[in-house]
Amino acid sequence: MHKKPLSKQIYDARWCYLFVLPCSILTGMFVIYPIGMSWYFSLLDWSGFTKEAKFIGLQNYYEAVNDEFFWDAFIRSFIFMFGTVPVKIVLGFIIAVFLNNQVLKLAPFFRTVIFMPVVTAIAIIGIVMTFVFSPFNGPANKFLMSTNLTSAPIDFLGNPDTVLPTVMGVYVWKWLGITMMYWLAALQTVPQDVYDAAKIDGAEGYRLWIHIILPIVLPFAIVIILVEAVGALNVFPLIETMTAGGPFFSSEVMEIYIFRTAFVTDSGTMPRLGYACAAGVFWGVAVLFITVLQGLWMRRTRRI
Amino acid sequence: MKKKKELKISRRTVMKGALAAGAMMSAGSIPSKLFAGEYNIPDPLKPLPTTGGNMRWIDSGDMKGVFWKKLFPEYAASRGITIEYDGLPWKEINKIVPIAIRNGTVHDVFQLPLGMDPGVAVAEGWVQPWDDYIENIDEWLAAFPSGVYLPGVNQFNGKTYGTCLTANKRTGTCLLYSEKYMSEAGYDPQAGRMTYSEIRDAAKKITKNGNGQYYGWIIGGNQVNRWEDVVHTFGQVGGAHSGRGGFTNRHINFQNGKFQIASDQYMEAVELLLQLKSDGSAFPGVMSMNAPQARALMPQGAAGMIFQGPWCIGVWGRDAPDWKYGIASEPVPDGKEAQPLYIAEGGSNTFWLSANSTMGPFAGDLIRFMGTEQGQIYWAQTVGAADPAVNPDAVAKAGLTGPSAQALSMFAENILVGPNPIVRNKDVGVVAAKSRVPDPSLALVIQGLYTGQLKGVEAQLKDCNQRYEDALDKAVEEARADGANVTRDDWVFPNWDVYSNYGAEKYQEL
Known part of the structure; x- marks a missing residue:
């Protein structure tokens, strides 16, 4: 069976591609582009908001894997x-x-x-839990102290x-x-x-x-x-x-x-x-x- | 029945009113006297735009925020604009401002993150000069004490990019204490500067008297800069003469240009903190609270002492007016005389105007007013010693009393102006921009020693000192590679007399 050329196949399925287009654009903008840019940025010595950005290859990776x-x-x-x-x-x-x-x-x-x-x-x-686990008047410590499970408050x-x-x-x-x-x-x-x-x-x-x-x-x-x-x-x-x-x-x-x-x-x-x-x-x-x-x-x- | 008199407004009256309003608007200003309030805000020196608008302002809050929240509504009403104010802790400023700069949404007026070199902000075009917006700026600048506005600090290319309304003559580690607890422990810090042994003993006695209900000493330990501030200032009081400010000033002894982190005085200060912990005098849970939380617990009677700044005075005065507390200078190591503290020339709380701002005329008008004697008096009356007004005459006229007045007199007595490498050589700014505080920083090292995750004070501080030396060397090297004319010798000031102010004539001698 004779196979249709690619252009013809695309043309025939043009409506499908049209409907996929918005999603593709959004994915490109908010997923693909940021991922690509983060790869590129990872090769720079750059604070992130100055004009000066120096290409340093894999030096950032080298520094990261050597950082305890x-x-x-x-x-x-x-x-x-x-x-x-x-x-x-x-x-x-x-x-x-x-x-x-x-x-x-x-x-x-x-x-x-x-x-x-x-x-x-x-x-x-997160904020509420900092109060809950506070060693000073936090309910968690009050409970532990009142039930004699601990003698001194715990700084969780x-x-x-x-x-x-x-x-x-x-x-x-x-x-x-x-x-x-x-x-x-x-x-x-x-x-x-x-x-x-x-x-x-x-x-x-x-x-x-x-x-x-x-x-x-x-x-x-x-x-x-x-x-x-x-x-x-x-x-x-x-x-x-x-x-x-x-x-x-x-x-x-x-x-x-x-x-x-x-x-x-x-x-x-x-x-x-x-x-x-x-x-x-x-x-x-x-x-x-x-x-x-x-x-x-x-x-x-x-x-x- | 008497007919009620009707208010009749003829078409002619309406037109007259409209004409009058139009004339007022075309004159470009709305008389501020129409808006009677707490402050007497003068009319602008030149007509302001009549288009209104919203001015966004961000700074590190605290007592500044208290003042702005009173002044801004009155100012905004007098000028026909709105003002959106965000007073946030430095920790938040450090995160928000860089992101906002990055995405172009930074506030009209803002403070730069701690440690960021202003020269970078100017070079990158994030900020615009105030010169076009502060009427008669030269005359206005001349009214400030010398050393507040300096090239390389807040002035660049002959223009003023940063405005300072407050002095930096203050410390953030004063001894603030509960009068009741301290007196019960048998100590009176007003009788003279306390020694480390006395602090330790007082903390023990307060803790004992508290019997589990309150403790000798408290610190906001999860806000890591508090550890560094205490050790740095205590070290200076002990005799480790060093600068204050960003990475390229802090902890550096300008006599030899070397970091002081491994000095005996710093070690003694760290040991004091560790002893307060090992004595059981530290409030349980200091590691899970920040500085404002720790401060808030003092009037609640949770602890007897805290090493904090004068900004506590206003907050406690507002939140706990009946609580009796005292303020005193930082303690001194046993058997030693207290040594001076040093600040760099320049003011504090520098305000920058966003390059994208269209509210410059209003921001300039407001800043100009705040720089006048009347504006400074208003500032001093509300903010007090927390962020002292930069104009000493205004401070004197503000009629401050109590802890605020005491704090200011303490600062005047204890603090001198030290050398500032950036004033000597503006290329030091390039080094500042290249600098990276090494990991772990001194603040984190002290925190790690306190929690017990790091062992050996001497070894840790020596390692830390070396890291700082290496980091500065590297930054200098990178700056030189970029063409900056700078060496480590720029940090050496052989003519620095540690017991006197380092002024313009000293720089000329170099």
Whole structure:
């Protein structure tokens, strides 16, 4: 069969291209162009708002990979991810299982309560939590002291040993509702017939969940983990409002590191947008790598 | 029944009114006396545009904000414009202004981020000179004390780009204390400058008296510059003579042009902070609060002492008028005489006019008024010692009393004008633009030592000092590569007598 020339094919599908055009333009403006420019900026020695920008090749990358604070922040981002995602996945699943039970009359109420932090502005939560965890009259410390769990107030956000776990805890609480909703959506795809058939076959309790329901929702789990993992690597507003990466970098994750180097800091240093872009590109590639790995894992799981 | 008299307005009356209004508008000004208020705002020296508009203004707030919020509505009403004011902490200014400059939305009048070289702002075309908007600017400038307006600092290419209404003769680390707690601890800072041992002992006693309800000392520890400010000023009081200002001035001993970070005096100051912590005298949670939060806890009775600036006076006066507190000079290391503190020539709170601003005539008119003696008196009466008015006569006439007056007299006694490399060689500005405070900065190092994440005061300060030396060397090298005529010798002032002001004649001697 004779194949049409490309120009003819495009002409024939002109309406399709026309409808795709607005989206393509917007994607180009707000996704492709910024990504491309950040790659370009990462090759410059540039503060970001002066005319003077010197091309320095890969020097920013070289400096970044030799900076211990860069790697500390890099590793801390993954600690944050590995510390929060499993908790959210497991906790979200357990809550979803309970709230998916039609017998539980108050399920909508609990769903709403657990989902409420998700719709609250993250900056507000960050600021409020600094008061909640304040060692002076903060409710968290008041509770611990009144129940004799501690004899002295704990500086949750000022102690390098407690700051990251505290922020991670707030993050889990803030976003648990959305994980629960993902799981609820997944669980609601399991047909009632499956439950009925399992019961007839004598599968109940944990056996029903482990052997019947879990394999069905497993592909969803992969997607949920992927979404959650990428989400846990994007925690800038919460950390900036709660600790700004302190004390002494204890809670500085990659986004805070990039922000700090891209703008003037408390120390009055000049910003370094070129260097920050290099760190950002490096970080973006790392996140992309993880996403690809997870994608491959998902495909493999589906085949099984 | 008596007929109520009706207000009749004839067409002729309306036309007369319209003509009168038109004449007033065409004259270009609206008499300010129409708007009776707290301030007597004079008419502009030359007609202002009648098109109105919105003037946006951003600065570091605090007591400045208190004053502007009172003055701006009156000024705006008298000139037929609106004014949008944003008074934000420096931390926010440092983030917002660069972004706004970058995307072309910076306020009409703004302050440059801390540490940013003004020469860069001028060279990049972000700002425009005030000369066209401040009527008779030469006469106006002549009324300021000498050394406020200087080439390379706020004047460039023969024009005035930065306006200063306030003096920089102040410190941000005075000893502010609760009179009650301090007296219960058996100390009176008014009797004489306290030593480090006395501060430590007083803090211990206050903490003991507080029995868990209040503590000896507090600091806004997550605002890292507070650590650096305390150590820097205490180090100077101890005898580490060094400059103040941006990276190219701060911590540098102009006798030899070297950083003082690893000096004994800095180490002693850091040790004092660590001892306050190890004694259990520090308020729990200092690492999770910023300076304004720490300041706000003082009148609540949470702590006995804080090392802060005179801007607390106005805030406490407003928020806790009945709370009794005192202000005193920074403490001195045991067995030592307090040494002078130094400021660079120039004013403080420099205001810059955006190059894109169309509100220049109004901004210039307002700044001109604020630079007059009457404007300075108004400023001093509200802002007090927090940001002292630059005109000493106006300060004297403002009738300040209490802590404000005491703070000003303390500053006059303790602070001298030190050398400023940029006044000696304007190419130092190029170095400033190339400078990068090394990571971790001194502020962060002290914070890390305090939290225990860094160990060994001496080793850490020595490392930090070396980083600063290397950073300045690198900046000088880069500036020279770009054609700047500058060397590290520009930071050496062999004729600097640390006990006297460094004036114009000293620069000529070099």
